[in-house]
Amino acid sequence: MRTRLALAVALLACSGGRPFVTRGEPVVTFEGKVEKGPAVLGTTDLESLARRAFEAVPPGGERVRFEGLALAPLLGDTLEVERGADTVVFRGEGGRAAAVPLVSVRQLKPVLADQAGDAPIGAWRREAAPLQLAWPNLDAPGIDSDPRLRWWWLGGVRRVELVSWLATYGKALRVPPGASDAARLGADVLATSCLGCHRLHGAGGTRGPALGAGLVKGDPSAVTARLRLHLQRTSAGAGAPELTPAAVGQVIAFLRAVELAARPDEDIKEPESVEAPPPVLPRR
Ligand code: HEC
Structure with missing residues (x-):
């Protein structure tokens, strides 16, 4: 009994990482297929985790410098993504959701921006606070030809889910x-x-x-x-x-x-208004 307990403890210890400890006021939650998740990132985490800045042109907007949480290192090093998760679903303003392949996050290196043009993101666009998913479309000009990209610009992000595309x-x-x-x-x-x-x-x-x-x-x-x-x-x-x-x-x-x-059943069912045929009476 005791050895079994010791084994369980050892296994737990080996399975790597501890739950993420939030520092500062909670801002955004990473959930779903995240090892030891959900992980809640706070204001202090946003300052101390890997950050990134770039100029970009949001759909229908003007060129501006975005700065914030770098997502590629976050979803590679800081948080451990469970096997089978290949899609990142960002949930933001007014119930909108952006489902982005994890490979696109790793290749295109977007940020969850808390700053735009050296001011808090909410000063740039109120609905963008607390975090705006922003894409470096000037660094990688080709990416704008992907029709999905304009829907991947999403403000008001507070929740991010890692999921399997096939299962969802x-x-x-x-x-x-x-x-x-x-x-x-x-x-x-x-x-x-x-x-x-x-x-x-x-x-x-x-x-x-x-x-x-x-x-x-x-x-x-x-x-x-x-x-x-x-x-x-x-x-x-x-x-x-x-x-x-x-x-x-x-x-x-x-x-x-x-x-x-x-x-399928309702399709082949006879319409109810059809009258039953009269009973066949035995002939004498
Ligand atoms: C940016 C958000 C957004 C996107 C993208 C969007 N919808 Fe909608 N849709 C809404 C909202 C909000 C409503 C309800 C209010 C309204 O009709 O304006 C709605 C209502 C509808 C309705 C019912 C009302 C009607 O006029 O018939 C249909 C049908 C519909 N959407 C189809 C679609 C289809 C098909 C697509 C994709 C090609 C789509 N929507 C993309 C936000 C969106």
Whole structure:
């Protein structure tokens, strides 16, 4: 008994690292697949952990110098990311979420900025406080061609989750077997342009209502017309792309395919209004 206890203690000691000890006022929580997590970073941690600064041009904004917590060393050295975590979900202003591949964080080296233009981040844009996820798009000019990048600029970050893409977003975006090519493309549109604000089977943001076929029912051309300027309207961001009829059509195809796949029985059930045939009476 005692040896077993000693073994357990030894194993615990070997499994590396202690829980992260917060210093200062709590600012941002890293949770999910973080060893010994969740880790709450405080004001003093933000000053003393690895920092980084760069000039960048946020979507619809002016060039400014961002400075703050360097995410690549944080998610490599300071915190230990559990096996299977390949996606970093940042949660921020107004229920928006940005799901970023961990490799993109490591390669592009964004910061969680608490300063912009040598002033506190909230002076630059109120909603950006306490932390703005900022990307060095002047150092790596090519990265702006990725349509996901504009949605990865996110202010008001207080919570960051490390997750497995397949177990979360991948599952929500799974295309039912036999669905059309349009539905397949619709899953890509949703991943790139919609899940930052909308939930789908628990993945995504909470700014807009949860997505489902019910939200896009009715005449597809009416839905398309309604949604053409949806991204500009909801993101208040100059230059958000228009939604083309093709993209909206693909989203509709995907949501309907998912709904059909989820309710196979109802599909083949006879309508209830059909009357039962009269009983066959035995003939004499
Ligand atoms: C920047 C946030 C944001 C993004 C990105 C976003 N939405 Fe929305 N959406 C909202 C909000 C907020 C509402 C509710 C209020 C409103 O309609 O303005 C909404 C409502 C809707 C509605 C219901 C209202 C209507 O007019 O039919 C649909 C459908 C919809 N969104 C589809 C989409 C699709 C499809 C995408 C991706 C191509 C998307 N949204 C991307 C924020 C967003």
